[in-house]
Amino acid sequence: MTDRDTETDVHTDGGTETGADPTGERADASTDDDVLVRVDGLKKHFPVDSGLVSDLMNTIRGEDSKMVHAVDGVSFELRAGETFGIAGESGCGKTTTGMSLAKLYEPTDGSIYYDGDDIANKTGKDLSTFRQNAQMIFQDPFESLNPQMTVYDTVVEPLRIHDRPNQRARVRRALEFAGLRPPDQFFDQYPHELSGGQRQRLAIARALVIDPDFIVADEPVSMLDVSLRAGVLSLLERMTDEFGLSVVYISHDLSLLRHMCDRIAIMYMGKIVEQGPTEEIITNPKHPYTRSLIDAVPVPDPHSQRERVELEGEVGDAINVPSGCRFKGRCEEHIGPVCDQVTPRLERKADVEGGREVACHLYESAEGFDPYAEVGTADADADSDGSARAPGDD
Amino acid sequence: MSQKHERSIFADVEEYESDEEFSAWRRNLRLWRSTLSEQWRLLTDDSLVVAAMAILGGFILLAFVAPVVAPHDPLERMYTESGLIAKWIEPSFLGGEGDFLLGTTAQGYDIFSQLVYGARPALLVGFVAAVMTVGIGTMVGLTAGYYGGYVDDFLMRLVDFVYGLPLLPTVIVLVTVLGAGLDSIILAFVLLQWRTSARVIRALVLSLRERAFVKAARVSGASNWRILSRHIAPNVLPMAFLYGAFAIAWAILTEAGVSFLGLGDPNSVSWGVMLQGARVYSAMTEGTWWWFVPPGVCIALVVISGFLIGRGYEEIVNPELQVEQ
Numbered sequence: 001m002t003d004r005d006t007e008t009d010v011h012t013d014g015g016t017e018t019g020a021d022p023t024g025e026r027a028d029a030s031t032d033d034d035v036l037v038r039v040d041g042l043k044k045h046f047p048v049d050s051g052l053v054s055d056l057m058n059t060i061r062g063e064d065s066k067m068v069h070a071v072d073g074v075s076f077e078l079r080a081g082e083t084f085g086i087a088g089e090s091g092c093g094k095t096t097t098g099m100s101l102a103k104l105y106e107p108t109d110g111s112i113y114y115d116g117d118d119i120a121n122k123t124g125k126d127l128s129t130f131r132q133n134a135q136m137i138f139q140d141p142f143e144s145l146n147p148q149m150t151v152y153d154t155v156v157e158p159l160r161i162h163d164r165p166n167q168r169a170r171v172r173r174a175l176e177f178a179g180l181r182p183p184d185q186f187f188d189q190y191p192h193e194l195s196g197g198q199r200q201r202l203a204i205a206r207a208l209v210i211d212p213d214f215i216v217a218d219e220p221v222s223m224l225d226v227s228l229r230a231g232v233l234s235l236l237e238r239m240t241d242e243f244g245l246s247v248v249y250i251s252h253d254l255s256l257l258r259h260m261c262d263r264i265a266i267m268y269m270g271k272i273v274e275q276g277p278t279e280e281i282i283t284n285p286k287h288p289y290t291r292s293l294i295d296a297v298p299v300p301d302p303h304s305q306r307e308r309v310e311l312e313g314e315v316g317d318a319i320n321v322p323s324g325c326r327f328k329g330r331c332e333e334h335i336g337p338v339c340d341q342v343t344p345r346l347e348r349k350a351d352v353e354g355g356r357e358v359a360c361h362l363y364e365s366a367e368g369f370d371p372y373a374e375v376g377t378a379d380a381d382a383d384s385d386g387s388a389r390a391p392g393d394d
Numbered sequence: 395m396s397q398k399h400e401r402s403i404f405a406d407v408e409e410y411e412s413d414e415e416f417s418a419w420r421r422n423l424r425l426w427r428s429t430l431s432e433q434w435r436l437l438t439d440d441s442l443v444v445a446a447m448a449i450l451g452g453f454i455l456l457a458f459v460a461p462v463v464a465p466h467d468p469l470e471r472m473y474t475e476s477g478l479i480a481k482w483i484e485p486s487f488l489g490g491e492g493d494f495l496l497g498t499t500a501q502g503y504d505i506f507s508q509l510v511y512g513a514r515p516a517l518l519v520g521f522v523a524a525v526m527t528v529g530i531g532t533m534v535g536l537t538a539g540y541y542g543g544y545v546d547d548f549l550m551r552l553v554d555f556v557y558g559l560p561l562l563p564t565v566i567v568l569v570t571v572l573g574a575g576l577d578s579i580i581l582a583f584v585l586l587q588w589r590t591s592a593r594v595i596r597a598l599v600l601s602l603r604e605r606a607f608v609k610a611a612r613v614s615g616a617s618n619w620r621i622l623s624r625h626i627a628p629n630v631l632p633m634a635f636l637y638g639a640f641a642i643a644w645a646i647l648t649e650a651g652v653s654f655l656g657l658g659d660p661n662s663v664s665w666g667v668m669l670q671g672a673r674v675y676s677a678m679t680e681g682t683w684w685w686f687v688p689p690g691v692c693i694a695l696v697v698i699s700g701f702l703i704g705r706g707y708e709e710i711v712n713p714e715l716q717v718e719q
Contacts, residue, residue, distance in 0.1 A: 053547075102613050131615030144606035148628040150425065157624075158614040170404055177403055188425065206610070211404055242403060 036214060036246045037078040037101065041110035043270075044071040044096050048319060068318050070096040072270035073110070075346070078214075078246050085249045085261035085278065087293070091315055093270040095139075098216045098250045102136040103127075114214070132162050135207035139219035141199035145191040151175070151202060152187040158210040170209055177242075178205035179235060197228035204235060208243065215239075218250045236260070254297050258282050266290045269316055269326040272346050276356025286349075286358045289327050325361070333362060342371040436710050443706035446699035453696055457513040464507035465495070468663045471502045485684050496684045499668075500675035508663050509688050515576055515664040516646050516696060523583045523645035528638040530588040532630065535595025540603055540622055550596065556589040565652055575659045576649070583648050591637040595630055602626050632711040639704030643697040650693050665689035 045067040058065050071093040078084045086094045099105050101112060103119050111118045114130060122130050135158075138144035145154055155174055159167045175183035178201040191199055200220065207215060220236060221229040237260070240247050249260050257264050258278055265275040266289065274287040285291040292311045313330045316322055324340045325331070331339065338361050348356075349363035361371050438444050456463065466472065471479055474491065479502040483494050496505040538549040565582040572578035602608065603626065611621050652658060653666025656674075660667065672678070672686035 099609070104609055104612060128615055131613065134613070136610065136613045138606040138610060140606060144610050146607040146611075146625050146629070149624075157611065157616070161615045161620070173403055188421075203610070206614075210614070 034079040035077050035113075036080045036082075036115060037248075038113040039074055039076050039097075039101070039110070040113065042071055042074045042097065042100060042107050042112060043069075043109040044093075044100055044105055045069050045108045066319050069270050069321050070318065071100065072321065074265075074267070074270070074272055075110075076265055076272065076275060078248060080213075080246055081244055082263065083240060083247045083249060083261045085251065085257035085264035086267055087251060087254055087257055087264055088267035089252065089293075089315060091318070092267040094250045094267050095218055097267070098136070098218045098248060101216050101248060102134055103130065104136075128162065132158075132210050133212050134214045134216070135210065135212040137200075137203055137207050137215060137217040137220050140223045141196060141203050142191075142223070144203050145199060147191055149190075150187065151180075151189050151191075151194075154191075154202060155206045155209050158206065162210065164210070171205075174205040174209040175202075177208065177239075178202065179231070180205065195228075196224050197232060200224060200228075200232050201235065204232075204239065208239060211243070212245070214246045214248075216248045216250070219252070220249070221256070222251065222253065233260070254282065254294060266293065269318060269321070271326060271359065272357075273327065273359045274356065275346065276354060280354045280356055286352050286356070286363065287360045288331050288333050288362070292332075325359075335361060337375050338371050342374045344371065345369055433710060437703075437706050440706045440709075442702050446702035446706075449695050450699040450703065453513050453692075453699075454517060456510060457517050460510045460514060464504075464510040465493075466504040466507045468503060468508040468511040469661070470504075472498050472504055473502070482680070482682065484682075488684075496688060497682070499671060499685060500677070501671070505668075505685055505688065508668055509665070509692065511663045512665040512668060512689060512692065515662065516649065516693070519576060519580055519583075519649040520642040520646045520696070520700070523580045523587070523648075524638045524641035526580070526584045527587040527641045527645075528591050528634050530584065531591025531637065532595050532634045534588065534592040535597075536599055536622060536626065536630065538592070539596040539599025540618070540626065542600075542603075546596070549592070553589045553592050556586060559586060561586055561648065562651060565648060566655065566657060569652060569657045574657050576662065576664075579649050579652055579658070580645070583645050587641060587644065591634065591641070594633060594637065598630055598633055599626055602629055632707070636704055636707050636711055639700055639707055643700030643704070646693065646696055646700070665693050 048066040048068060054065065074093070074097055076084065086097060088094050096105065100107055103112075103122075106120060111120060113119070114134065117126070119130060149157075152171060155171045156167050159170060164170065171187075172183045175181075175186060180186050180198060180201055186194075186202075191202070194202065200223075204220075217236065221232050224232060233256070236247075239245060247260075249257060251257055261278050263276060264278045264281055265272045266281070266287065267273070268289050274281060274285070274290045281290060282294060285294050296311070311330055316326055316329060322328070324338075324342055325344050328334055328339045342361070344359040344361050345365070345367075346357050346359040347369060348366040349358050350366040351363050352358055365371075438447075472483075472494070473479060474483075481498055481500050481502045483491060483498040485497040486493055486495055488497075494504055494506065496509065498504055499508070534549050534553070538546040564586055565579065568582035568585065569578050572581065608621055608625055611625050616624070649658075649664065650666035650669065653664050654669045654673070656670055658664060658667045658670070666689075668689040669686055672682075677683075677685040
C-alpha cells in the first residue's frame, strides 16, 4: 500500500527543477535548527483556461496562456512550536499558500523547505513521511468530510494509509481529545448526522490521529456559528499545546489571529506586505493596507473615537498584475512615481523598530535598497519575473 | 523521524489496547446492510415504484421458469387433430380449437409459449447492456474527470463523436455488419450508449474532485487509486445506478425495435421478433390482435417498470426532486 500511495502528485507539473542552487540553499536552511518550515519566494500561478483546444489556439495566436497570479513571491519561516498567522482579504492568495504548504499544489516557482528538505523533491518514502507530519484543517466542515464515510472510517483513514498499529485505540483517543465523547457512539455515524461544530471537531481529530508535527488550519472556525467558535478555538489551542505542534493559521479575522498566533503576515494580491510579531503589528500597523484592515475590525465601544481609514476600490487584477506596488490604486498615502513603478521589497526598515518587515516605500530600507534609484529605468519592476509586464493602470 | 516529539496523547496507546475482537469485515457488512435497507425503505415509500418492482420481478421469475410455464416449445410447430399445421388458431378463450391460450401464429407456433420465452432475451439484453454501458461509462467518466487535461480532452471528444451518431440507424448498420443476433444488438447498443453515463459521471467527478474531502484525503497521503475508489466512486455510485435503470429500458426498446425491423435472429424468440412476424403476415389486417398486442404490452410493461424504478431512485439521489405530498 505504501508504495502505491507515493504515486500521489507525480503527474503534477515540474516544480522540482526550480531554485538555482538547491544544495546551497539547503545548507543555509539547516544552519537554523529551529526552523521547521521555510518558504522561499513561493509563486503559484493558475492558467485561466487550459486544455487541448485553448492550448492550440494560444499556439496559433502565439500567446502565452493567461495566468492568475494567486501567490506571487511569498517568503517566511515557521519555527518549531510556533504559531504563524496569514491574514488578508478573500482572493489574496492565503489559501493557495496554505495548500502549497500541505503539498496540495506544486509551486510555479520558489520552494518550500520542511525540516531542511524541499518538499517538491519528496517522493516515495520521504513523501509518505511528510504526509504523516503535515496535516491540514479545512475551512468548511461540510465539504471536508466524505459524506459516504462514517466517523470511524474518516478518522482511521490516515492510519490505514500509513499502516499504523492500534488503529481503533488511536481513533478513540483522537475523538476523545477532539471532544467527541463517548467516541464509540460516534463510530458509525455519518457526517450529515453531526452538527457543524462536531464536524469540525471530527476534521480536527482526523488531522491529529496521525500525530503530526505541523498543521495548516485554513479558516478553521469561519464557517461555524459564533457560539461554537470558542469551543473549537480552545480545542485548537489545546492541540497546539499538547501535541507541541507548529501551526499556520489562515484567516481574514485579525482578532482571531491575534488570539492564536505568535507572528503574523498580512497578504495582499499574492504578496506579503507586512510580517512580524502579532502584537507589534496589531497595535502599531505600519503598512497602509494593514492599517486599513485593522481599522475595519469593529471596536465594542460606541464612544470610541477612532480615526477610521476605509478602503476604497476593489482588489486589483490578478491576471494582468500592475507594475510597482500592488496596493497603489487603493492607497491613502500614495507618494508618487516610486509607488507606480517600483515593487516594494519586504524588508526591515530603518525607521520601523522591532522585528518586523514591511513592503512599503513610506519607510526607509534598513538593507540599503534605494527604490528611487530605480524610478524611470526601462524595466522598473525590481523583482520582475517577466510576467508582470502590464502597463501601469489605476 | 516522524514521531520525534516528546509530548503526545498517543504515547501510551500501545499498552492501552492490543489487537482485539473487532472485526472490520463484520462492521462493513453491517454498515452496508443499514445503507441498503435505508435506500430500500425510501424506494418502497412510493407505491408506483413498488408496483414497478413487482412487475419487473414477475418477468424475471417468468424468464427463469419459462420451461415450466410454457406449454410448448416456442419454435415447435403445432398440429391440429386432423394432422394439419395449426395456424391462425384463435385463443382458447375465444373458442379456438385445440388448447392454445393465445392461439397460434401463421406458422403454427404457440403464441403464449413464445410470449413466455420472449421474457428471456428482453431481460438478458436489458441487464447485460445496462451493466456494460454503465460500467464503461463510469470508468470513462471517472478517468476523464479525475485525471483531466489531455486524457479528459481525448475521452470527451470521443464522447462527442459517439453523440453525433443517431442510435437506431447506427445500431441497424452495426447489426447488419456484425450479423443478426442478440450479442451483436447488445454490442451495438453498448458501443453507442456509454456516452450518456460517461458524460454525466465525468461532470460529477469534476465537481467531486475539487471538494475539500478529496484534498483532505490527499493530505493524509492517499494514492490516486485510493481517492478514486474510496472517495469519488462511492459518491458517483447512486448516479451510475440511476443511469443503469434507464439503460435497461432503453436497451429493451432498442432490441425490440431492431428485431421488429427484421434484424433479429429469425430463429430466436423475442417480443420484437414476434411483432415482426405479426407484421410480415399482416396480422393487423387479419384482426388477430392476440398475436401482436401481448408482446407489445409486455415490452411496455418492462420498459415502464424500468423507468419508474429509475425515477424513484432518482428521488433518492436527488432529494430536491421529491414532491411535497
